[in-house]
Amino acid sequence: MARSRDRKTVPPGDAPRVIDQGSVWILVAAPSIWAAHFLLSYWVAAIWCAKLGRGTSLAEPRWIIAGLGGLCIAAIIGLAVLAIRRYGGVFVIFEEITESSERARDRFVGHLALLLCVLSAVAILFTVIPGMVLGEC
Amino acid sequence: MTQEIDLSKLPPAEPYDKARDEAQRARLMKVWQTPTGWRRISAVNNSSVGKWYLLTSFAFFTFAGFLALLIRAQLAVPNNDLLSQGLYNQLFTLHGTAMMFLFAVPIFEAVAILILPEILGARDLPFPRLSAFGYWCFLIGGIFVCGSVFFGVAPDGGWFMYAPLSSDPDYSGLGADIWLLGLSFIEVSSIAAAVELIVGVLKSRPPGMRLNLIPLYCWYVLVVAGMILFAFPPLIAGDLLLEMERAFDWAFFDPDRGGDPLLWQHLFWIFGHPEVYIIFLPSIALIATILPTFAGRPMVGHSWIVLSAVGVAFLSFGLWVHHMFTTGLPEISLSFFSAASEAVSVPTGIQIFCFIATMLVSKVRRSVPMLFAGGALAIFVFGGLTGVMVALVPFDWQAHDSYFVVAHLHYTLIGGMLFPLFAGVHYWYPFVTQKKMSDKLGRWSFWLMFGGFNLTFLPMHWTGVMGMPRRVWTYDVTDGWAVLNMVSTVGAFIFAAGFVVLAVNVLWPRGKAPLVERNLWNAGTMEWSAEVPDKPWGVRSIPYIHTRYPLWEQKGLLGEMDRGEWFLPDAEEGKRELIITDILDARPLYVQRVGGPSYLTIGAAFCLGAVFILATFHLWTLTLLFGAGFAGFTLWWLWTGTAEIPEKSEKEAGRGLVLPTYAQGNSSPGWWAVFITMTGDMTAFMGLVFSYFFYWTALPDFLPGAAKLPGFGWLLLGLALLLAGWATGLLARERLARGGPAQAMALLLVGVPLGAAGVGAWCWAAWRAGLDATETSFDATVWVLILWLGLHLLLDAVMRLYVAARIWRGRCTPRYRADCVNLTLFTHFLALTAVVIFALLALFPMLMGVA
Numbered sequence A: 001m002a003r004s005r006d007r008k009t010v011p012p013g014d015a016p017r018v019i020d021q022g023s024v025w026i027l028v029a030a031p032s033i034w035a036a037h038f039l040l041s042y043w044v045a046a047i048w049c050a051k052l053g054r055g056t057s058l059a060e061p062r063w064i065i066a067g068l069g070g071l072c073i074a075a076i077i078g079l080a081v082l083a084i085r086r087y088g089g090v091f092v093i094f095e096e097i098t099e100s101s102e103r104a105r106d107r108f109v110g111h112l113a114l115l116l117c118v119l120s121a122v123a124i125l126f127t128v129i130p131g132m133v134l135g136e137c
Numbered sequence B: 001m002t003q004e005i006d007l008s009k010l011p012p013a014e015p016y017d018k019a020r021d022e023a024q025r026a027r028l029m030k031v032w033q034t035p036t037g038w039r040r041i042s043a044v045n046n047s048s049v050g051k052w053y054l055l056t057s058f059a060f061f062t063f064a065g066f067l068a069l070l071i072r073a074q075l076a077v078p079n080n081d082l083l084s085q086g087l088y089n090q091l092f093t094l095h096g097t098a099m100m101f102l103f104a105v106p107i108f109e110a111v112a113i114l115i116l117p118e119i120l121g122a123r124d125l126p127f128p129r130l131s132a133f134g135y136w137c138f139l140i141g142g143i144f145v146c147g148s149v150f151f152g153v154a155p156d157g158g159w160f161m162y163a164p165l166s167s168d169p170d171y172s173g174l175g176a177d178i179w180l181l182g183l184s185f186i187e188v189s190s191i192a193a194a195v196e197l198i199v200g201v202l203k204s205r206p207p208g209m210r211l212n213l214i215p216l217y218c219w220y221v222l223v224v225a226g227m228i229l230f231a232f233p234p235l236i237a238g239d240l241l242l243e244m245e246r247a248f249d250w251a252f253f254d255p256d257r258g259g260d261p262l263l264w265q266h267l268f269w270i271f272g273h274p275e276v277y278i279i280f281l282p283s284i285a286l287i288a289t290i291l292p293t294f295a296g297r298p299m300v301g302h303s304w305i306v307l308s309a310v311g312v313a314f315l316s317f318g319l320w321v322h323h324m325f326t327t328g329l330p331e332i333s334l335s336f337f338s339a340a341s342e343a344v345s346v347p348t349g350i351q352i353f354c355f356i357a358t359m360l361v362s363k364v365r366r367s368v369p370m371l372f373a374g375g376a377l378a379i380f381v382f383g384g385l386t387g388v389m390v391a392l393v394p395f396d397w398q399a400h401d402s403y404f405v406v407a408h409l410h411y412t413l414i415g416g417m418l419f420p421l422f423a424g425v426h427y428w429y430p431f432v433t434q435k436k437m438s439d440k441l442g443r444w445s446f447w448l449m450f451g452g453f454n455l456t457f458l459p460m461h462w463t464g465v466m467g468m469p470r471r472v473w474t475y476d477v478t479d480g481w482a483v484l485n486m487v488s489t490v491g492a493f494i495f496a497a498g499f500v501v502l503a504v505n506v507l508w509p510r511g512k513a514p515l516v517e518r519n520l521w522n523a524g525t526m527e528w529s530a531e532v533p534d535k536p537w538g539v540r541s542i543p544y545i546h547t548r549y550p551l552w553e554q555k556g557l558l559g560e561m562d563r564g565e566w567f568l569p570d571a572e573e574g575k576r577e578l579i580i581t582d583i584l585d586a587r588p589l590y591v592q593r594v595g596g597p598s599y600l601t602i603g604a605a606f607c608l609g610a611v612f613i614l615a616t617f618h619l620w621t622l623t624l625l626f627g628a629g630f631a632g633f634t635l636w637w638l639w640t641g642t643a644e645i646p647e648k649s650e651k652e653a654g655r656g657l658v659l660p661t662y663a664q665g666n667s668s669p670g671w672w673a674v675f676i677t678m679t680g681d682m683t684a685f686m687g688l689v690f691s692y693f694f695y696w697t698a699l700p701d702f703l704p705g706a707a708k709l710p711g712f713g714w715l716l717l718g719l720a721l722l723l724a725g726w727a728t729g730l731l732a733r734e735r736l737a738r739g740g741p742a743q744a745m746a747l748l749l750v751g752v753p754l755g756a757a758g759v760g761a762w763c764w765a766a767w768r769a770g771l772d773a774t775e776t777s778f779d780a781t782v783w784v785l786i787l788w789l790g791l792h793l794l795l796d797a798v799m800r801l802y803v804a805a806r807i808w809r810g811r812c813t814p815r816y817r818a819d820c821v822n823l824t825l826f827t828h829f830l831a832l833t834a835v836v837i838f839a840l841l842a843l844f845p846m847l848m849g850v851a
Helices: A025-052 A059-085 A102-133 B018-032 B037-042 B046-075 B085-119 B128-151 B174-203 B216-248 B261-295 B302-318 B331-343 B345-360 B368-390 B393-399 B403-433 B439-465 B482-507 B557-562 B600-616 B620-641 B669-698 B712-737 B741-768 B777-808 B818-847
Strands: B576-581 B588-594 B650-652 B658-660
Touching: A025 A059, A025 A102, A025 B302, A025 B331, A025 B669, A059 A102, A102 B302, A102 B331, A102 B345, B046 B085, B046 B128, B046 B482, B085 B128, B085 B174, B085 B216, B085 B261, B085 B403, B128 B174, B128 B600, B174 B216, B174 B600, B174 B669, B216 B261, B216 B302, B216 B669, B216 B777, B261 B302, B261 B345, B261 B368, B261 B403, B261 B669, B302 B331, B302 B345, B331 B345, B331 B393, B345 B368, B368 B393, B368 B403, B368 B439, B393 B439, B403 B439, B403 B482, B439 B482, B588 B658, B600 B620, B620 B777, B669 B777, B669 B818, B712 B741, B712 B777, B712 B818, B741 B777, B741 B818, B777 B818
Parallel strands: none
Antiparallel strands: B576 B588, B650 B658
């Protein structure tokens, strides 16, 4: 509706909405989980190999990396559920969410978050593979 | 659901009145006019600054390309001595450096500054003077770095400046300092542009342009500017460490003193690999914008392209070690990076498939821009495939530092960056000049460049596999590389001929040529709404956007805009005005007033340039003087041009919409600029934190015995004082909001000695423990962390004095207090920095059982 001079105009607040509906943080959440897993895996292995020397068995780091991977993928699945339930995100190839409404914007964010969840989960699996394959430093 | 202004139900526009329209146009023209004559350099309009940026970047490109021709001439025949070995080292270093730092990154900023506001249907970017400042920094720094070659002192350590070659002044002369300081200076302009562009995309969208309606170009700009914010600062941290070692002999990279040259490689490539994507994504964005126009339909898989941009942005930060596969890191570490390098090809491939799909489902019009776009995809896919090869550790061990890598990187950069850019030049040339380029010359330049490029770089795959190392000055006929090198050289000159044709086509004076028709390509994006001939105001009135391709899908939009039926059709108060909207739904929030033409930005850039240049020559007194000059110009600029108290608290923005004329906190672009800048600052700081842990991991005895550690008590006292200083900032903000300006001023001022005492306590702790930065890497790391905090406290003190003076002069009041709110935001980051340094110096050694 139009604003007129007699009705004091207070444009809606722009406080970042962190986890509630309408948040954009869900877009960066899944790739950030990938980044965290990637860096933790790298650090665990690098510190392990630097402190214990060449030829050390990687048995323990292997399970840390895989375990972390499992946890992270679980968290990403949680995010994906959130993207579907709360945002109405759908997994489609030919996306046509071009309606001009808050609901459409939410569905777009949900759809995008869902795609990013899939990509991040795949990337985490990529990171876990070396941990499974290599036996020693 | 949040409270929503329903823009689709605004009252209808008033009937058209020719006299009113002309009066409004005259007022807009007066306000937005670009100064003429020599005063033109004071212009800050995005159209002027963007054009200068573009031409300057291309000038550096031409210069660096000329260096490449010299390199190819030297390599044309075996045992050539056309160039001396020393000069050759300077040429390839400067070629890489200039192409990367003076062309590839700035050209992104140039194009974005030029077209982003128009694609957003905005009048300008939110900080036009910051763009101008960034441009002047870039120009001064670029001339300084490039000019060095004429004095025989250009950097010669390769564009990635590996230590210890670069850290020991005996091996590398002034060139390394020029590289370090000159490029640090240019990084300032990149970060300035990143801040500008992020805030531009988030807050300066036209009313109604929700997240699901943002054009693809804007997504890419947002993503790339965000990447700059996380990629460039680690290099600034690295530059700081390397320059401290070179200038003051601090022990960071010298293994004899507990340093490690590999640290430089990490810091450089944490920057360097994302940079490849920082270069690539904006150019792909140009294709993503051009393609729908010639396909005549929206992009297939719009959201998948956004996915790939965001996905690539993240994954590209997990690739840096693939430049370090032969440094002897554990295989498991290499494998992680190899895996990520393979993973990044997934999102990269998705966007290429979206492009192909769009072309398949439509009938693409033939045109010169599409010719370049097609050539780009062909070359890039080839380079991407060799990229998948070198991402495999065993293959890389064979190809590393050979011409195979040279071929690969040129295929990705020229295919992924240069050809799309040329497509963009042909596509947007009529937008900038209102004239059309010659299609015939365009086709000539394409085929010359496409053929010349492949002739140059395809043979390099073989020379590389046959063992020719990169950067080699010359070779012997018995090496068997002579024929292939001659072919490459011939190709390079054909490529250059193609570029000359393109340059002639661009620079050809077209004074008498007819103007193009409006929206000549029949594009769907907003930049083609510009009137012909062009007006300096960008858009006549700022429209309500509710589709992805407004010029296709919103019938009658151009007429409505031209008749001034949308927002801000007038400039009654004689001020340059923009509409600031919210991040999610682009609901109009307030009317922002931005600065007009100014020399202050030039003065600030000149002084800052002098600081970096004089520091190269260790002329410290003059450096300090110009530093003061820079502070003076910047403060003058801020005092007279930012957070001005408006003459009325709200104004009619058109169509019955009344908007405030002032904003503070997170609805103001200034707050976001501080937030974004400080995020970049924290990233640089994280580079230092990374260095600390890198040393701890790599060196068994990094942490010294308890006697050599700074005293815990002093560190704690220092932290308490620093946090007390932070609290004064918070309290000052609260007191000011509650109507106590005097108390707020007092609190701000008290914070200055508190901060000084805090960092003083830390210095004392380090000094008492006998820490000498030239002795070991631990000592140097402790001192650099304290130095980092000290520099920030200096800035904090200046800002506190500034805000106190603003309050005193009535320019920052309980009602209009943006300056004070922004200062508090800065102090939050400062407090976080202090806490992290405390944890590193006091808590971590204790945790490790040393203290």
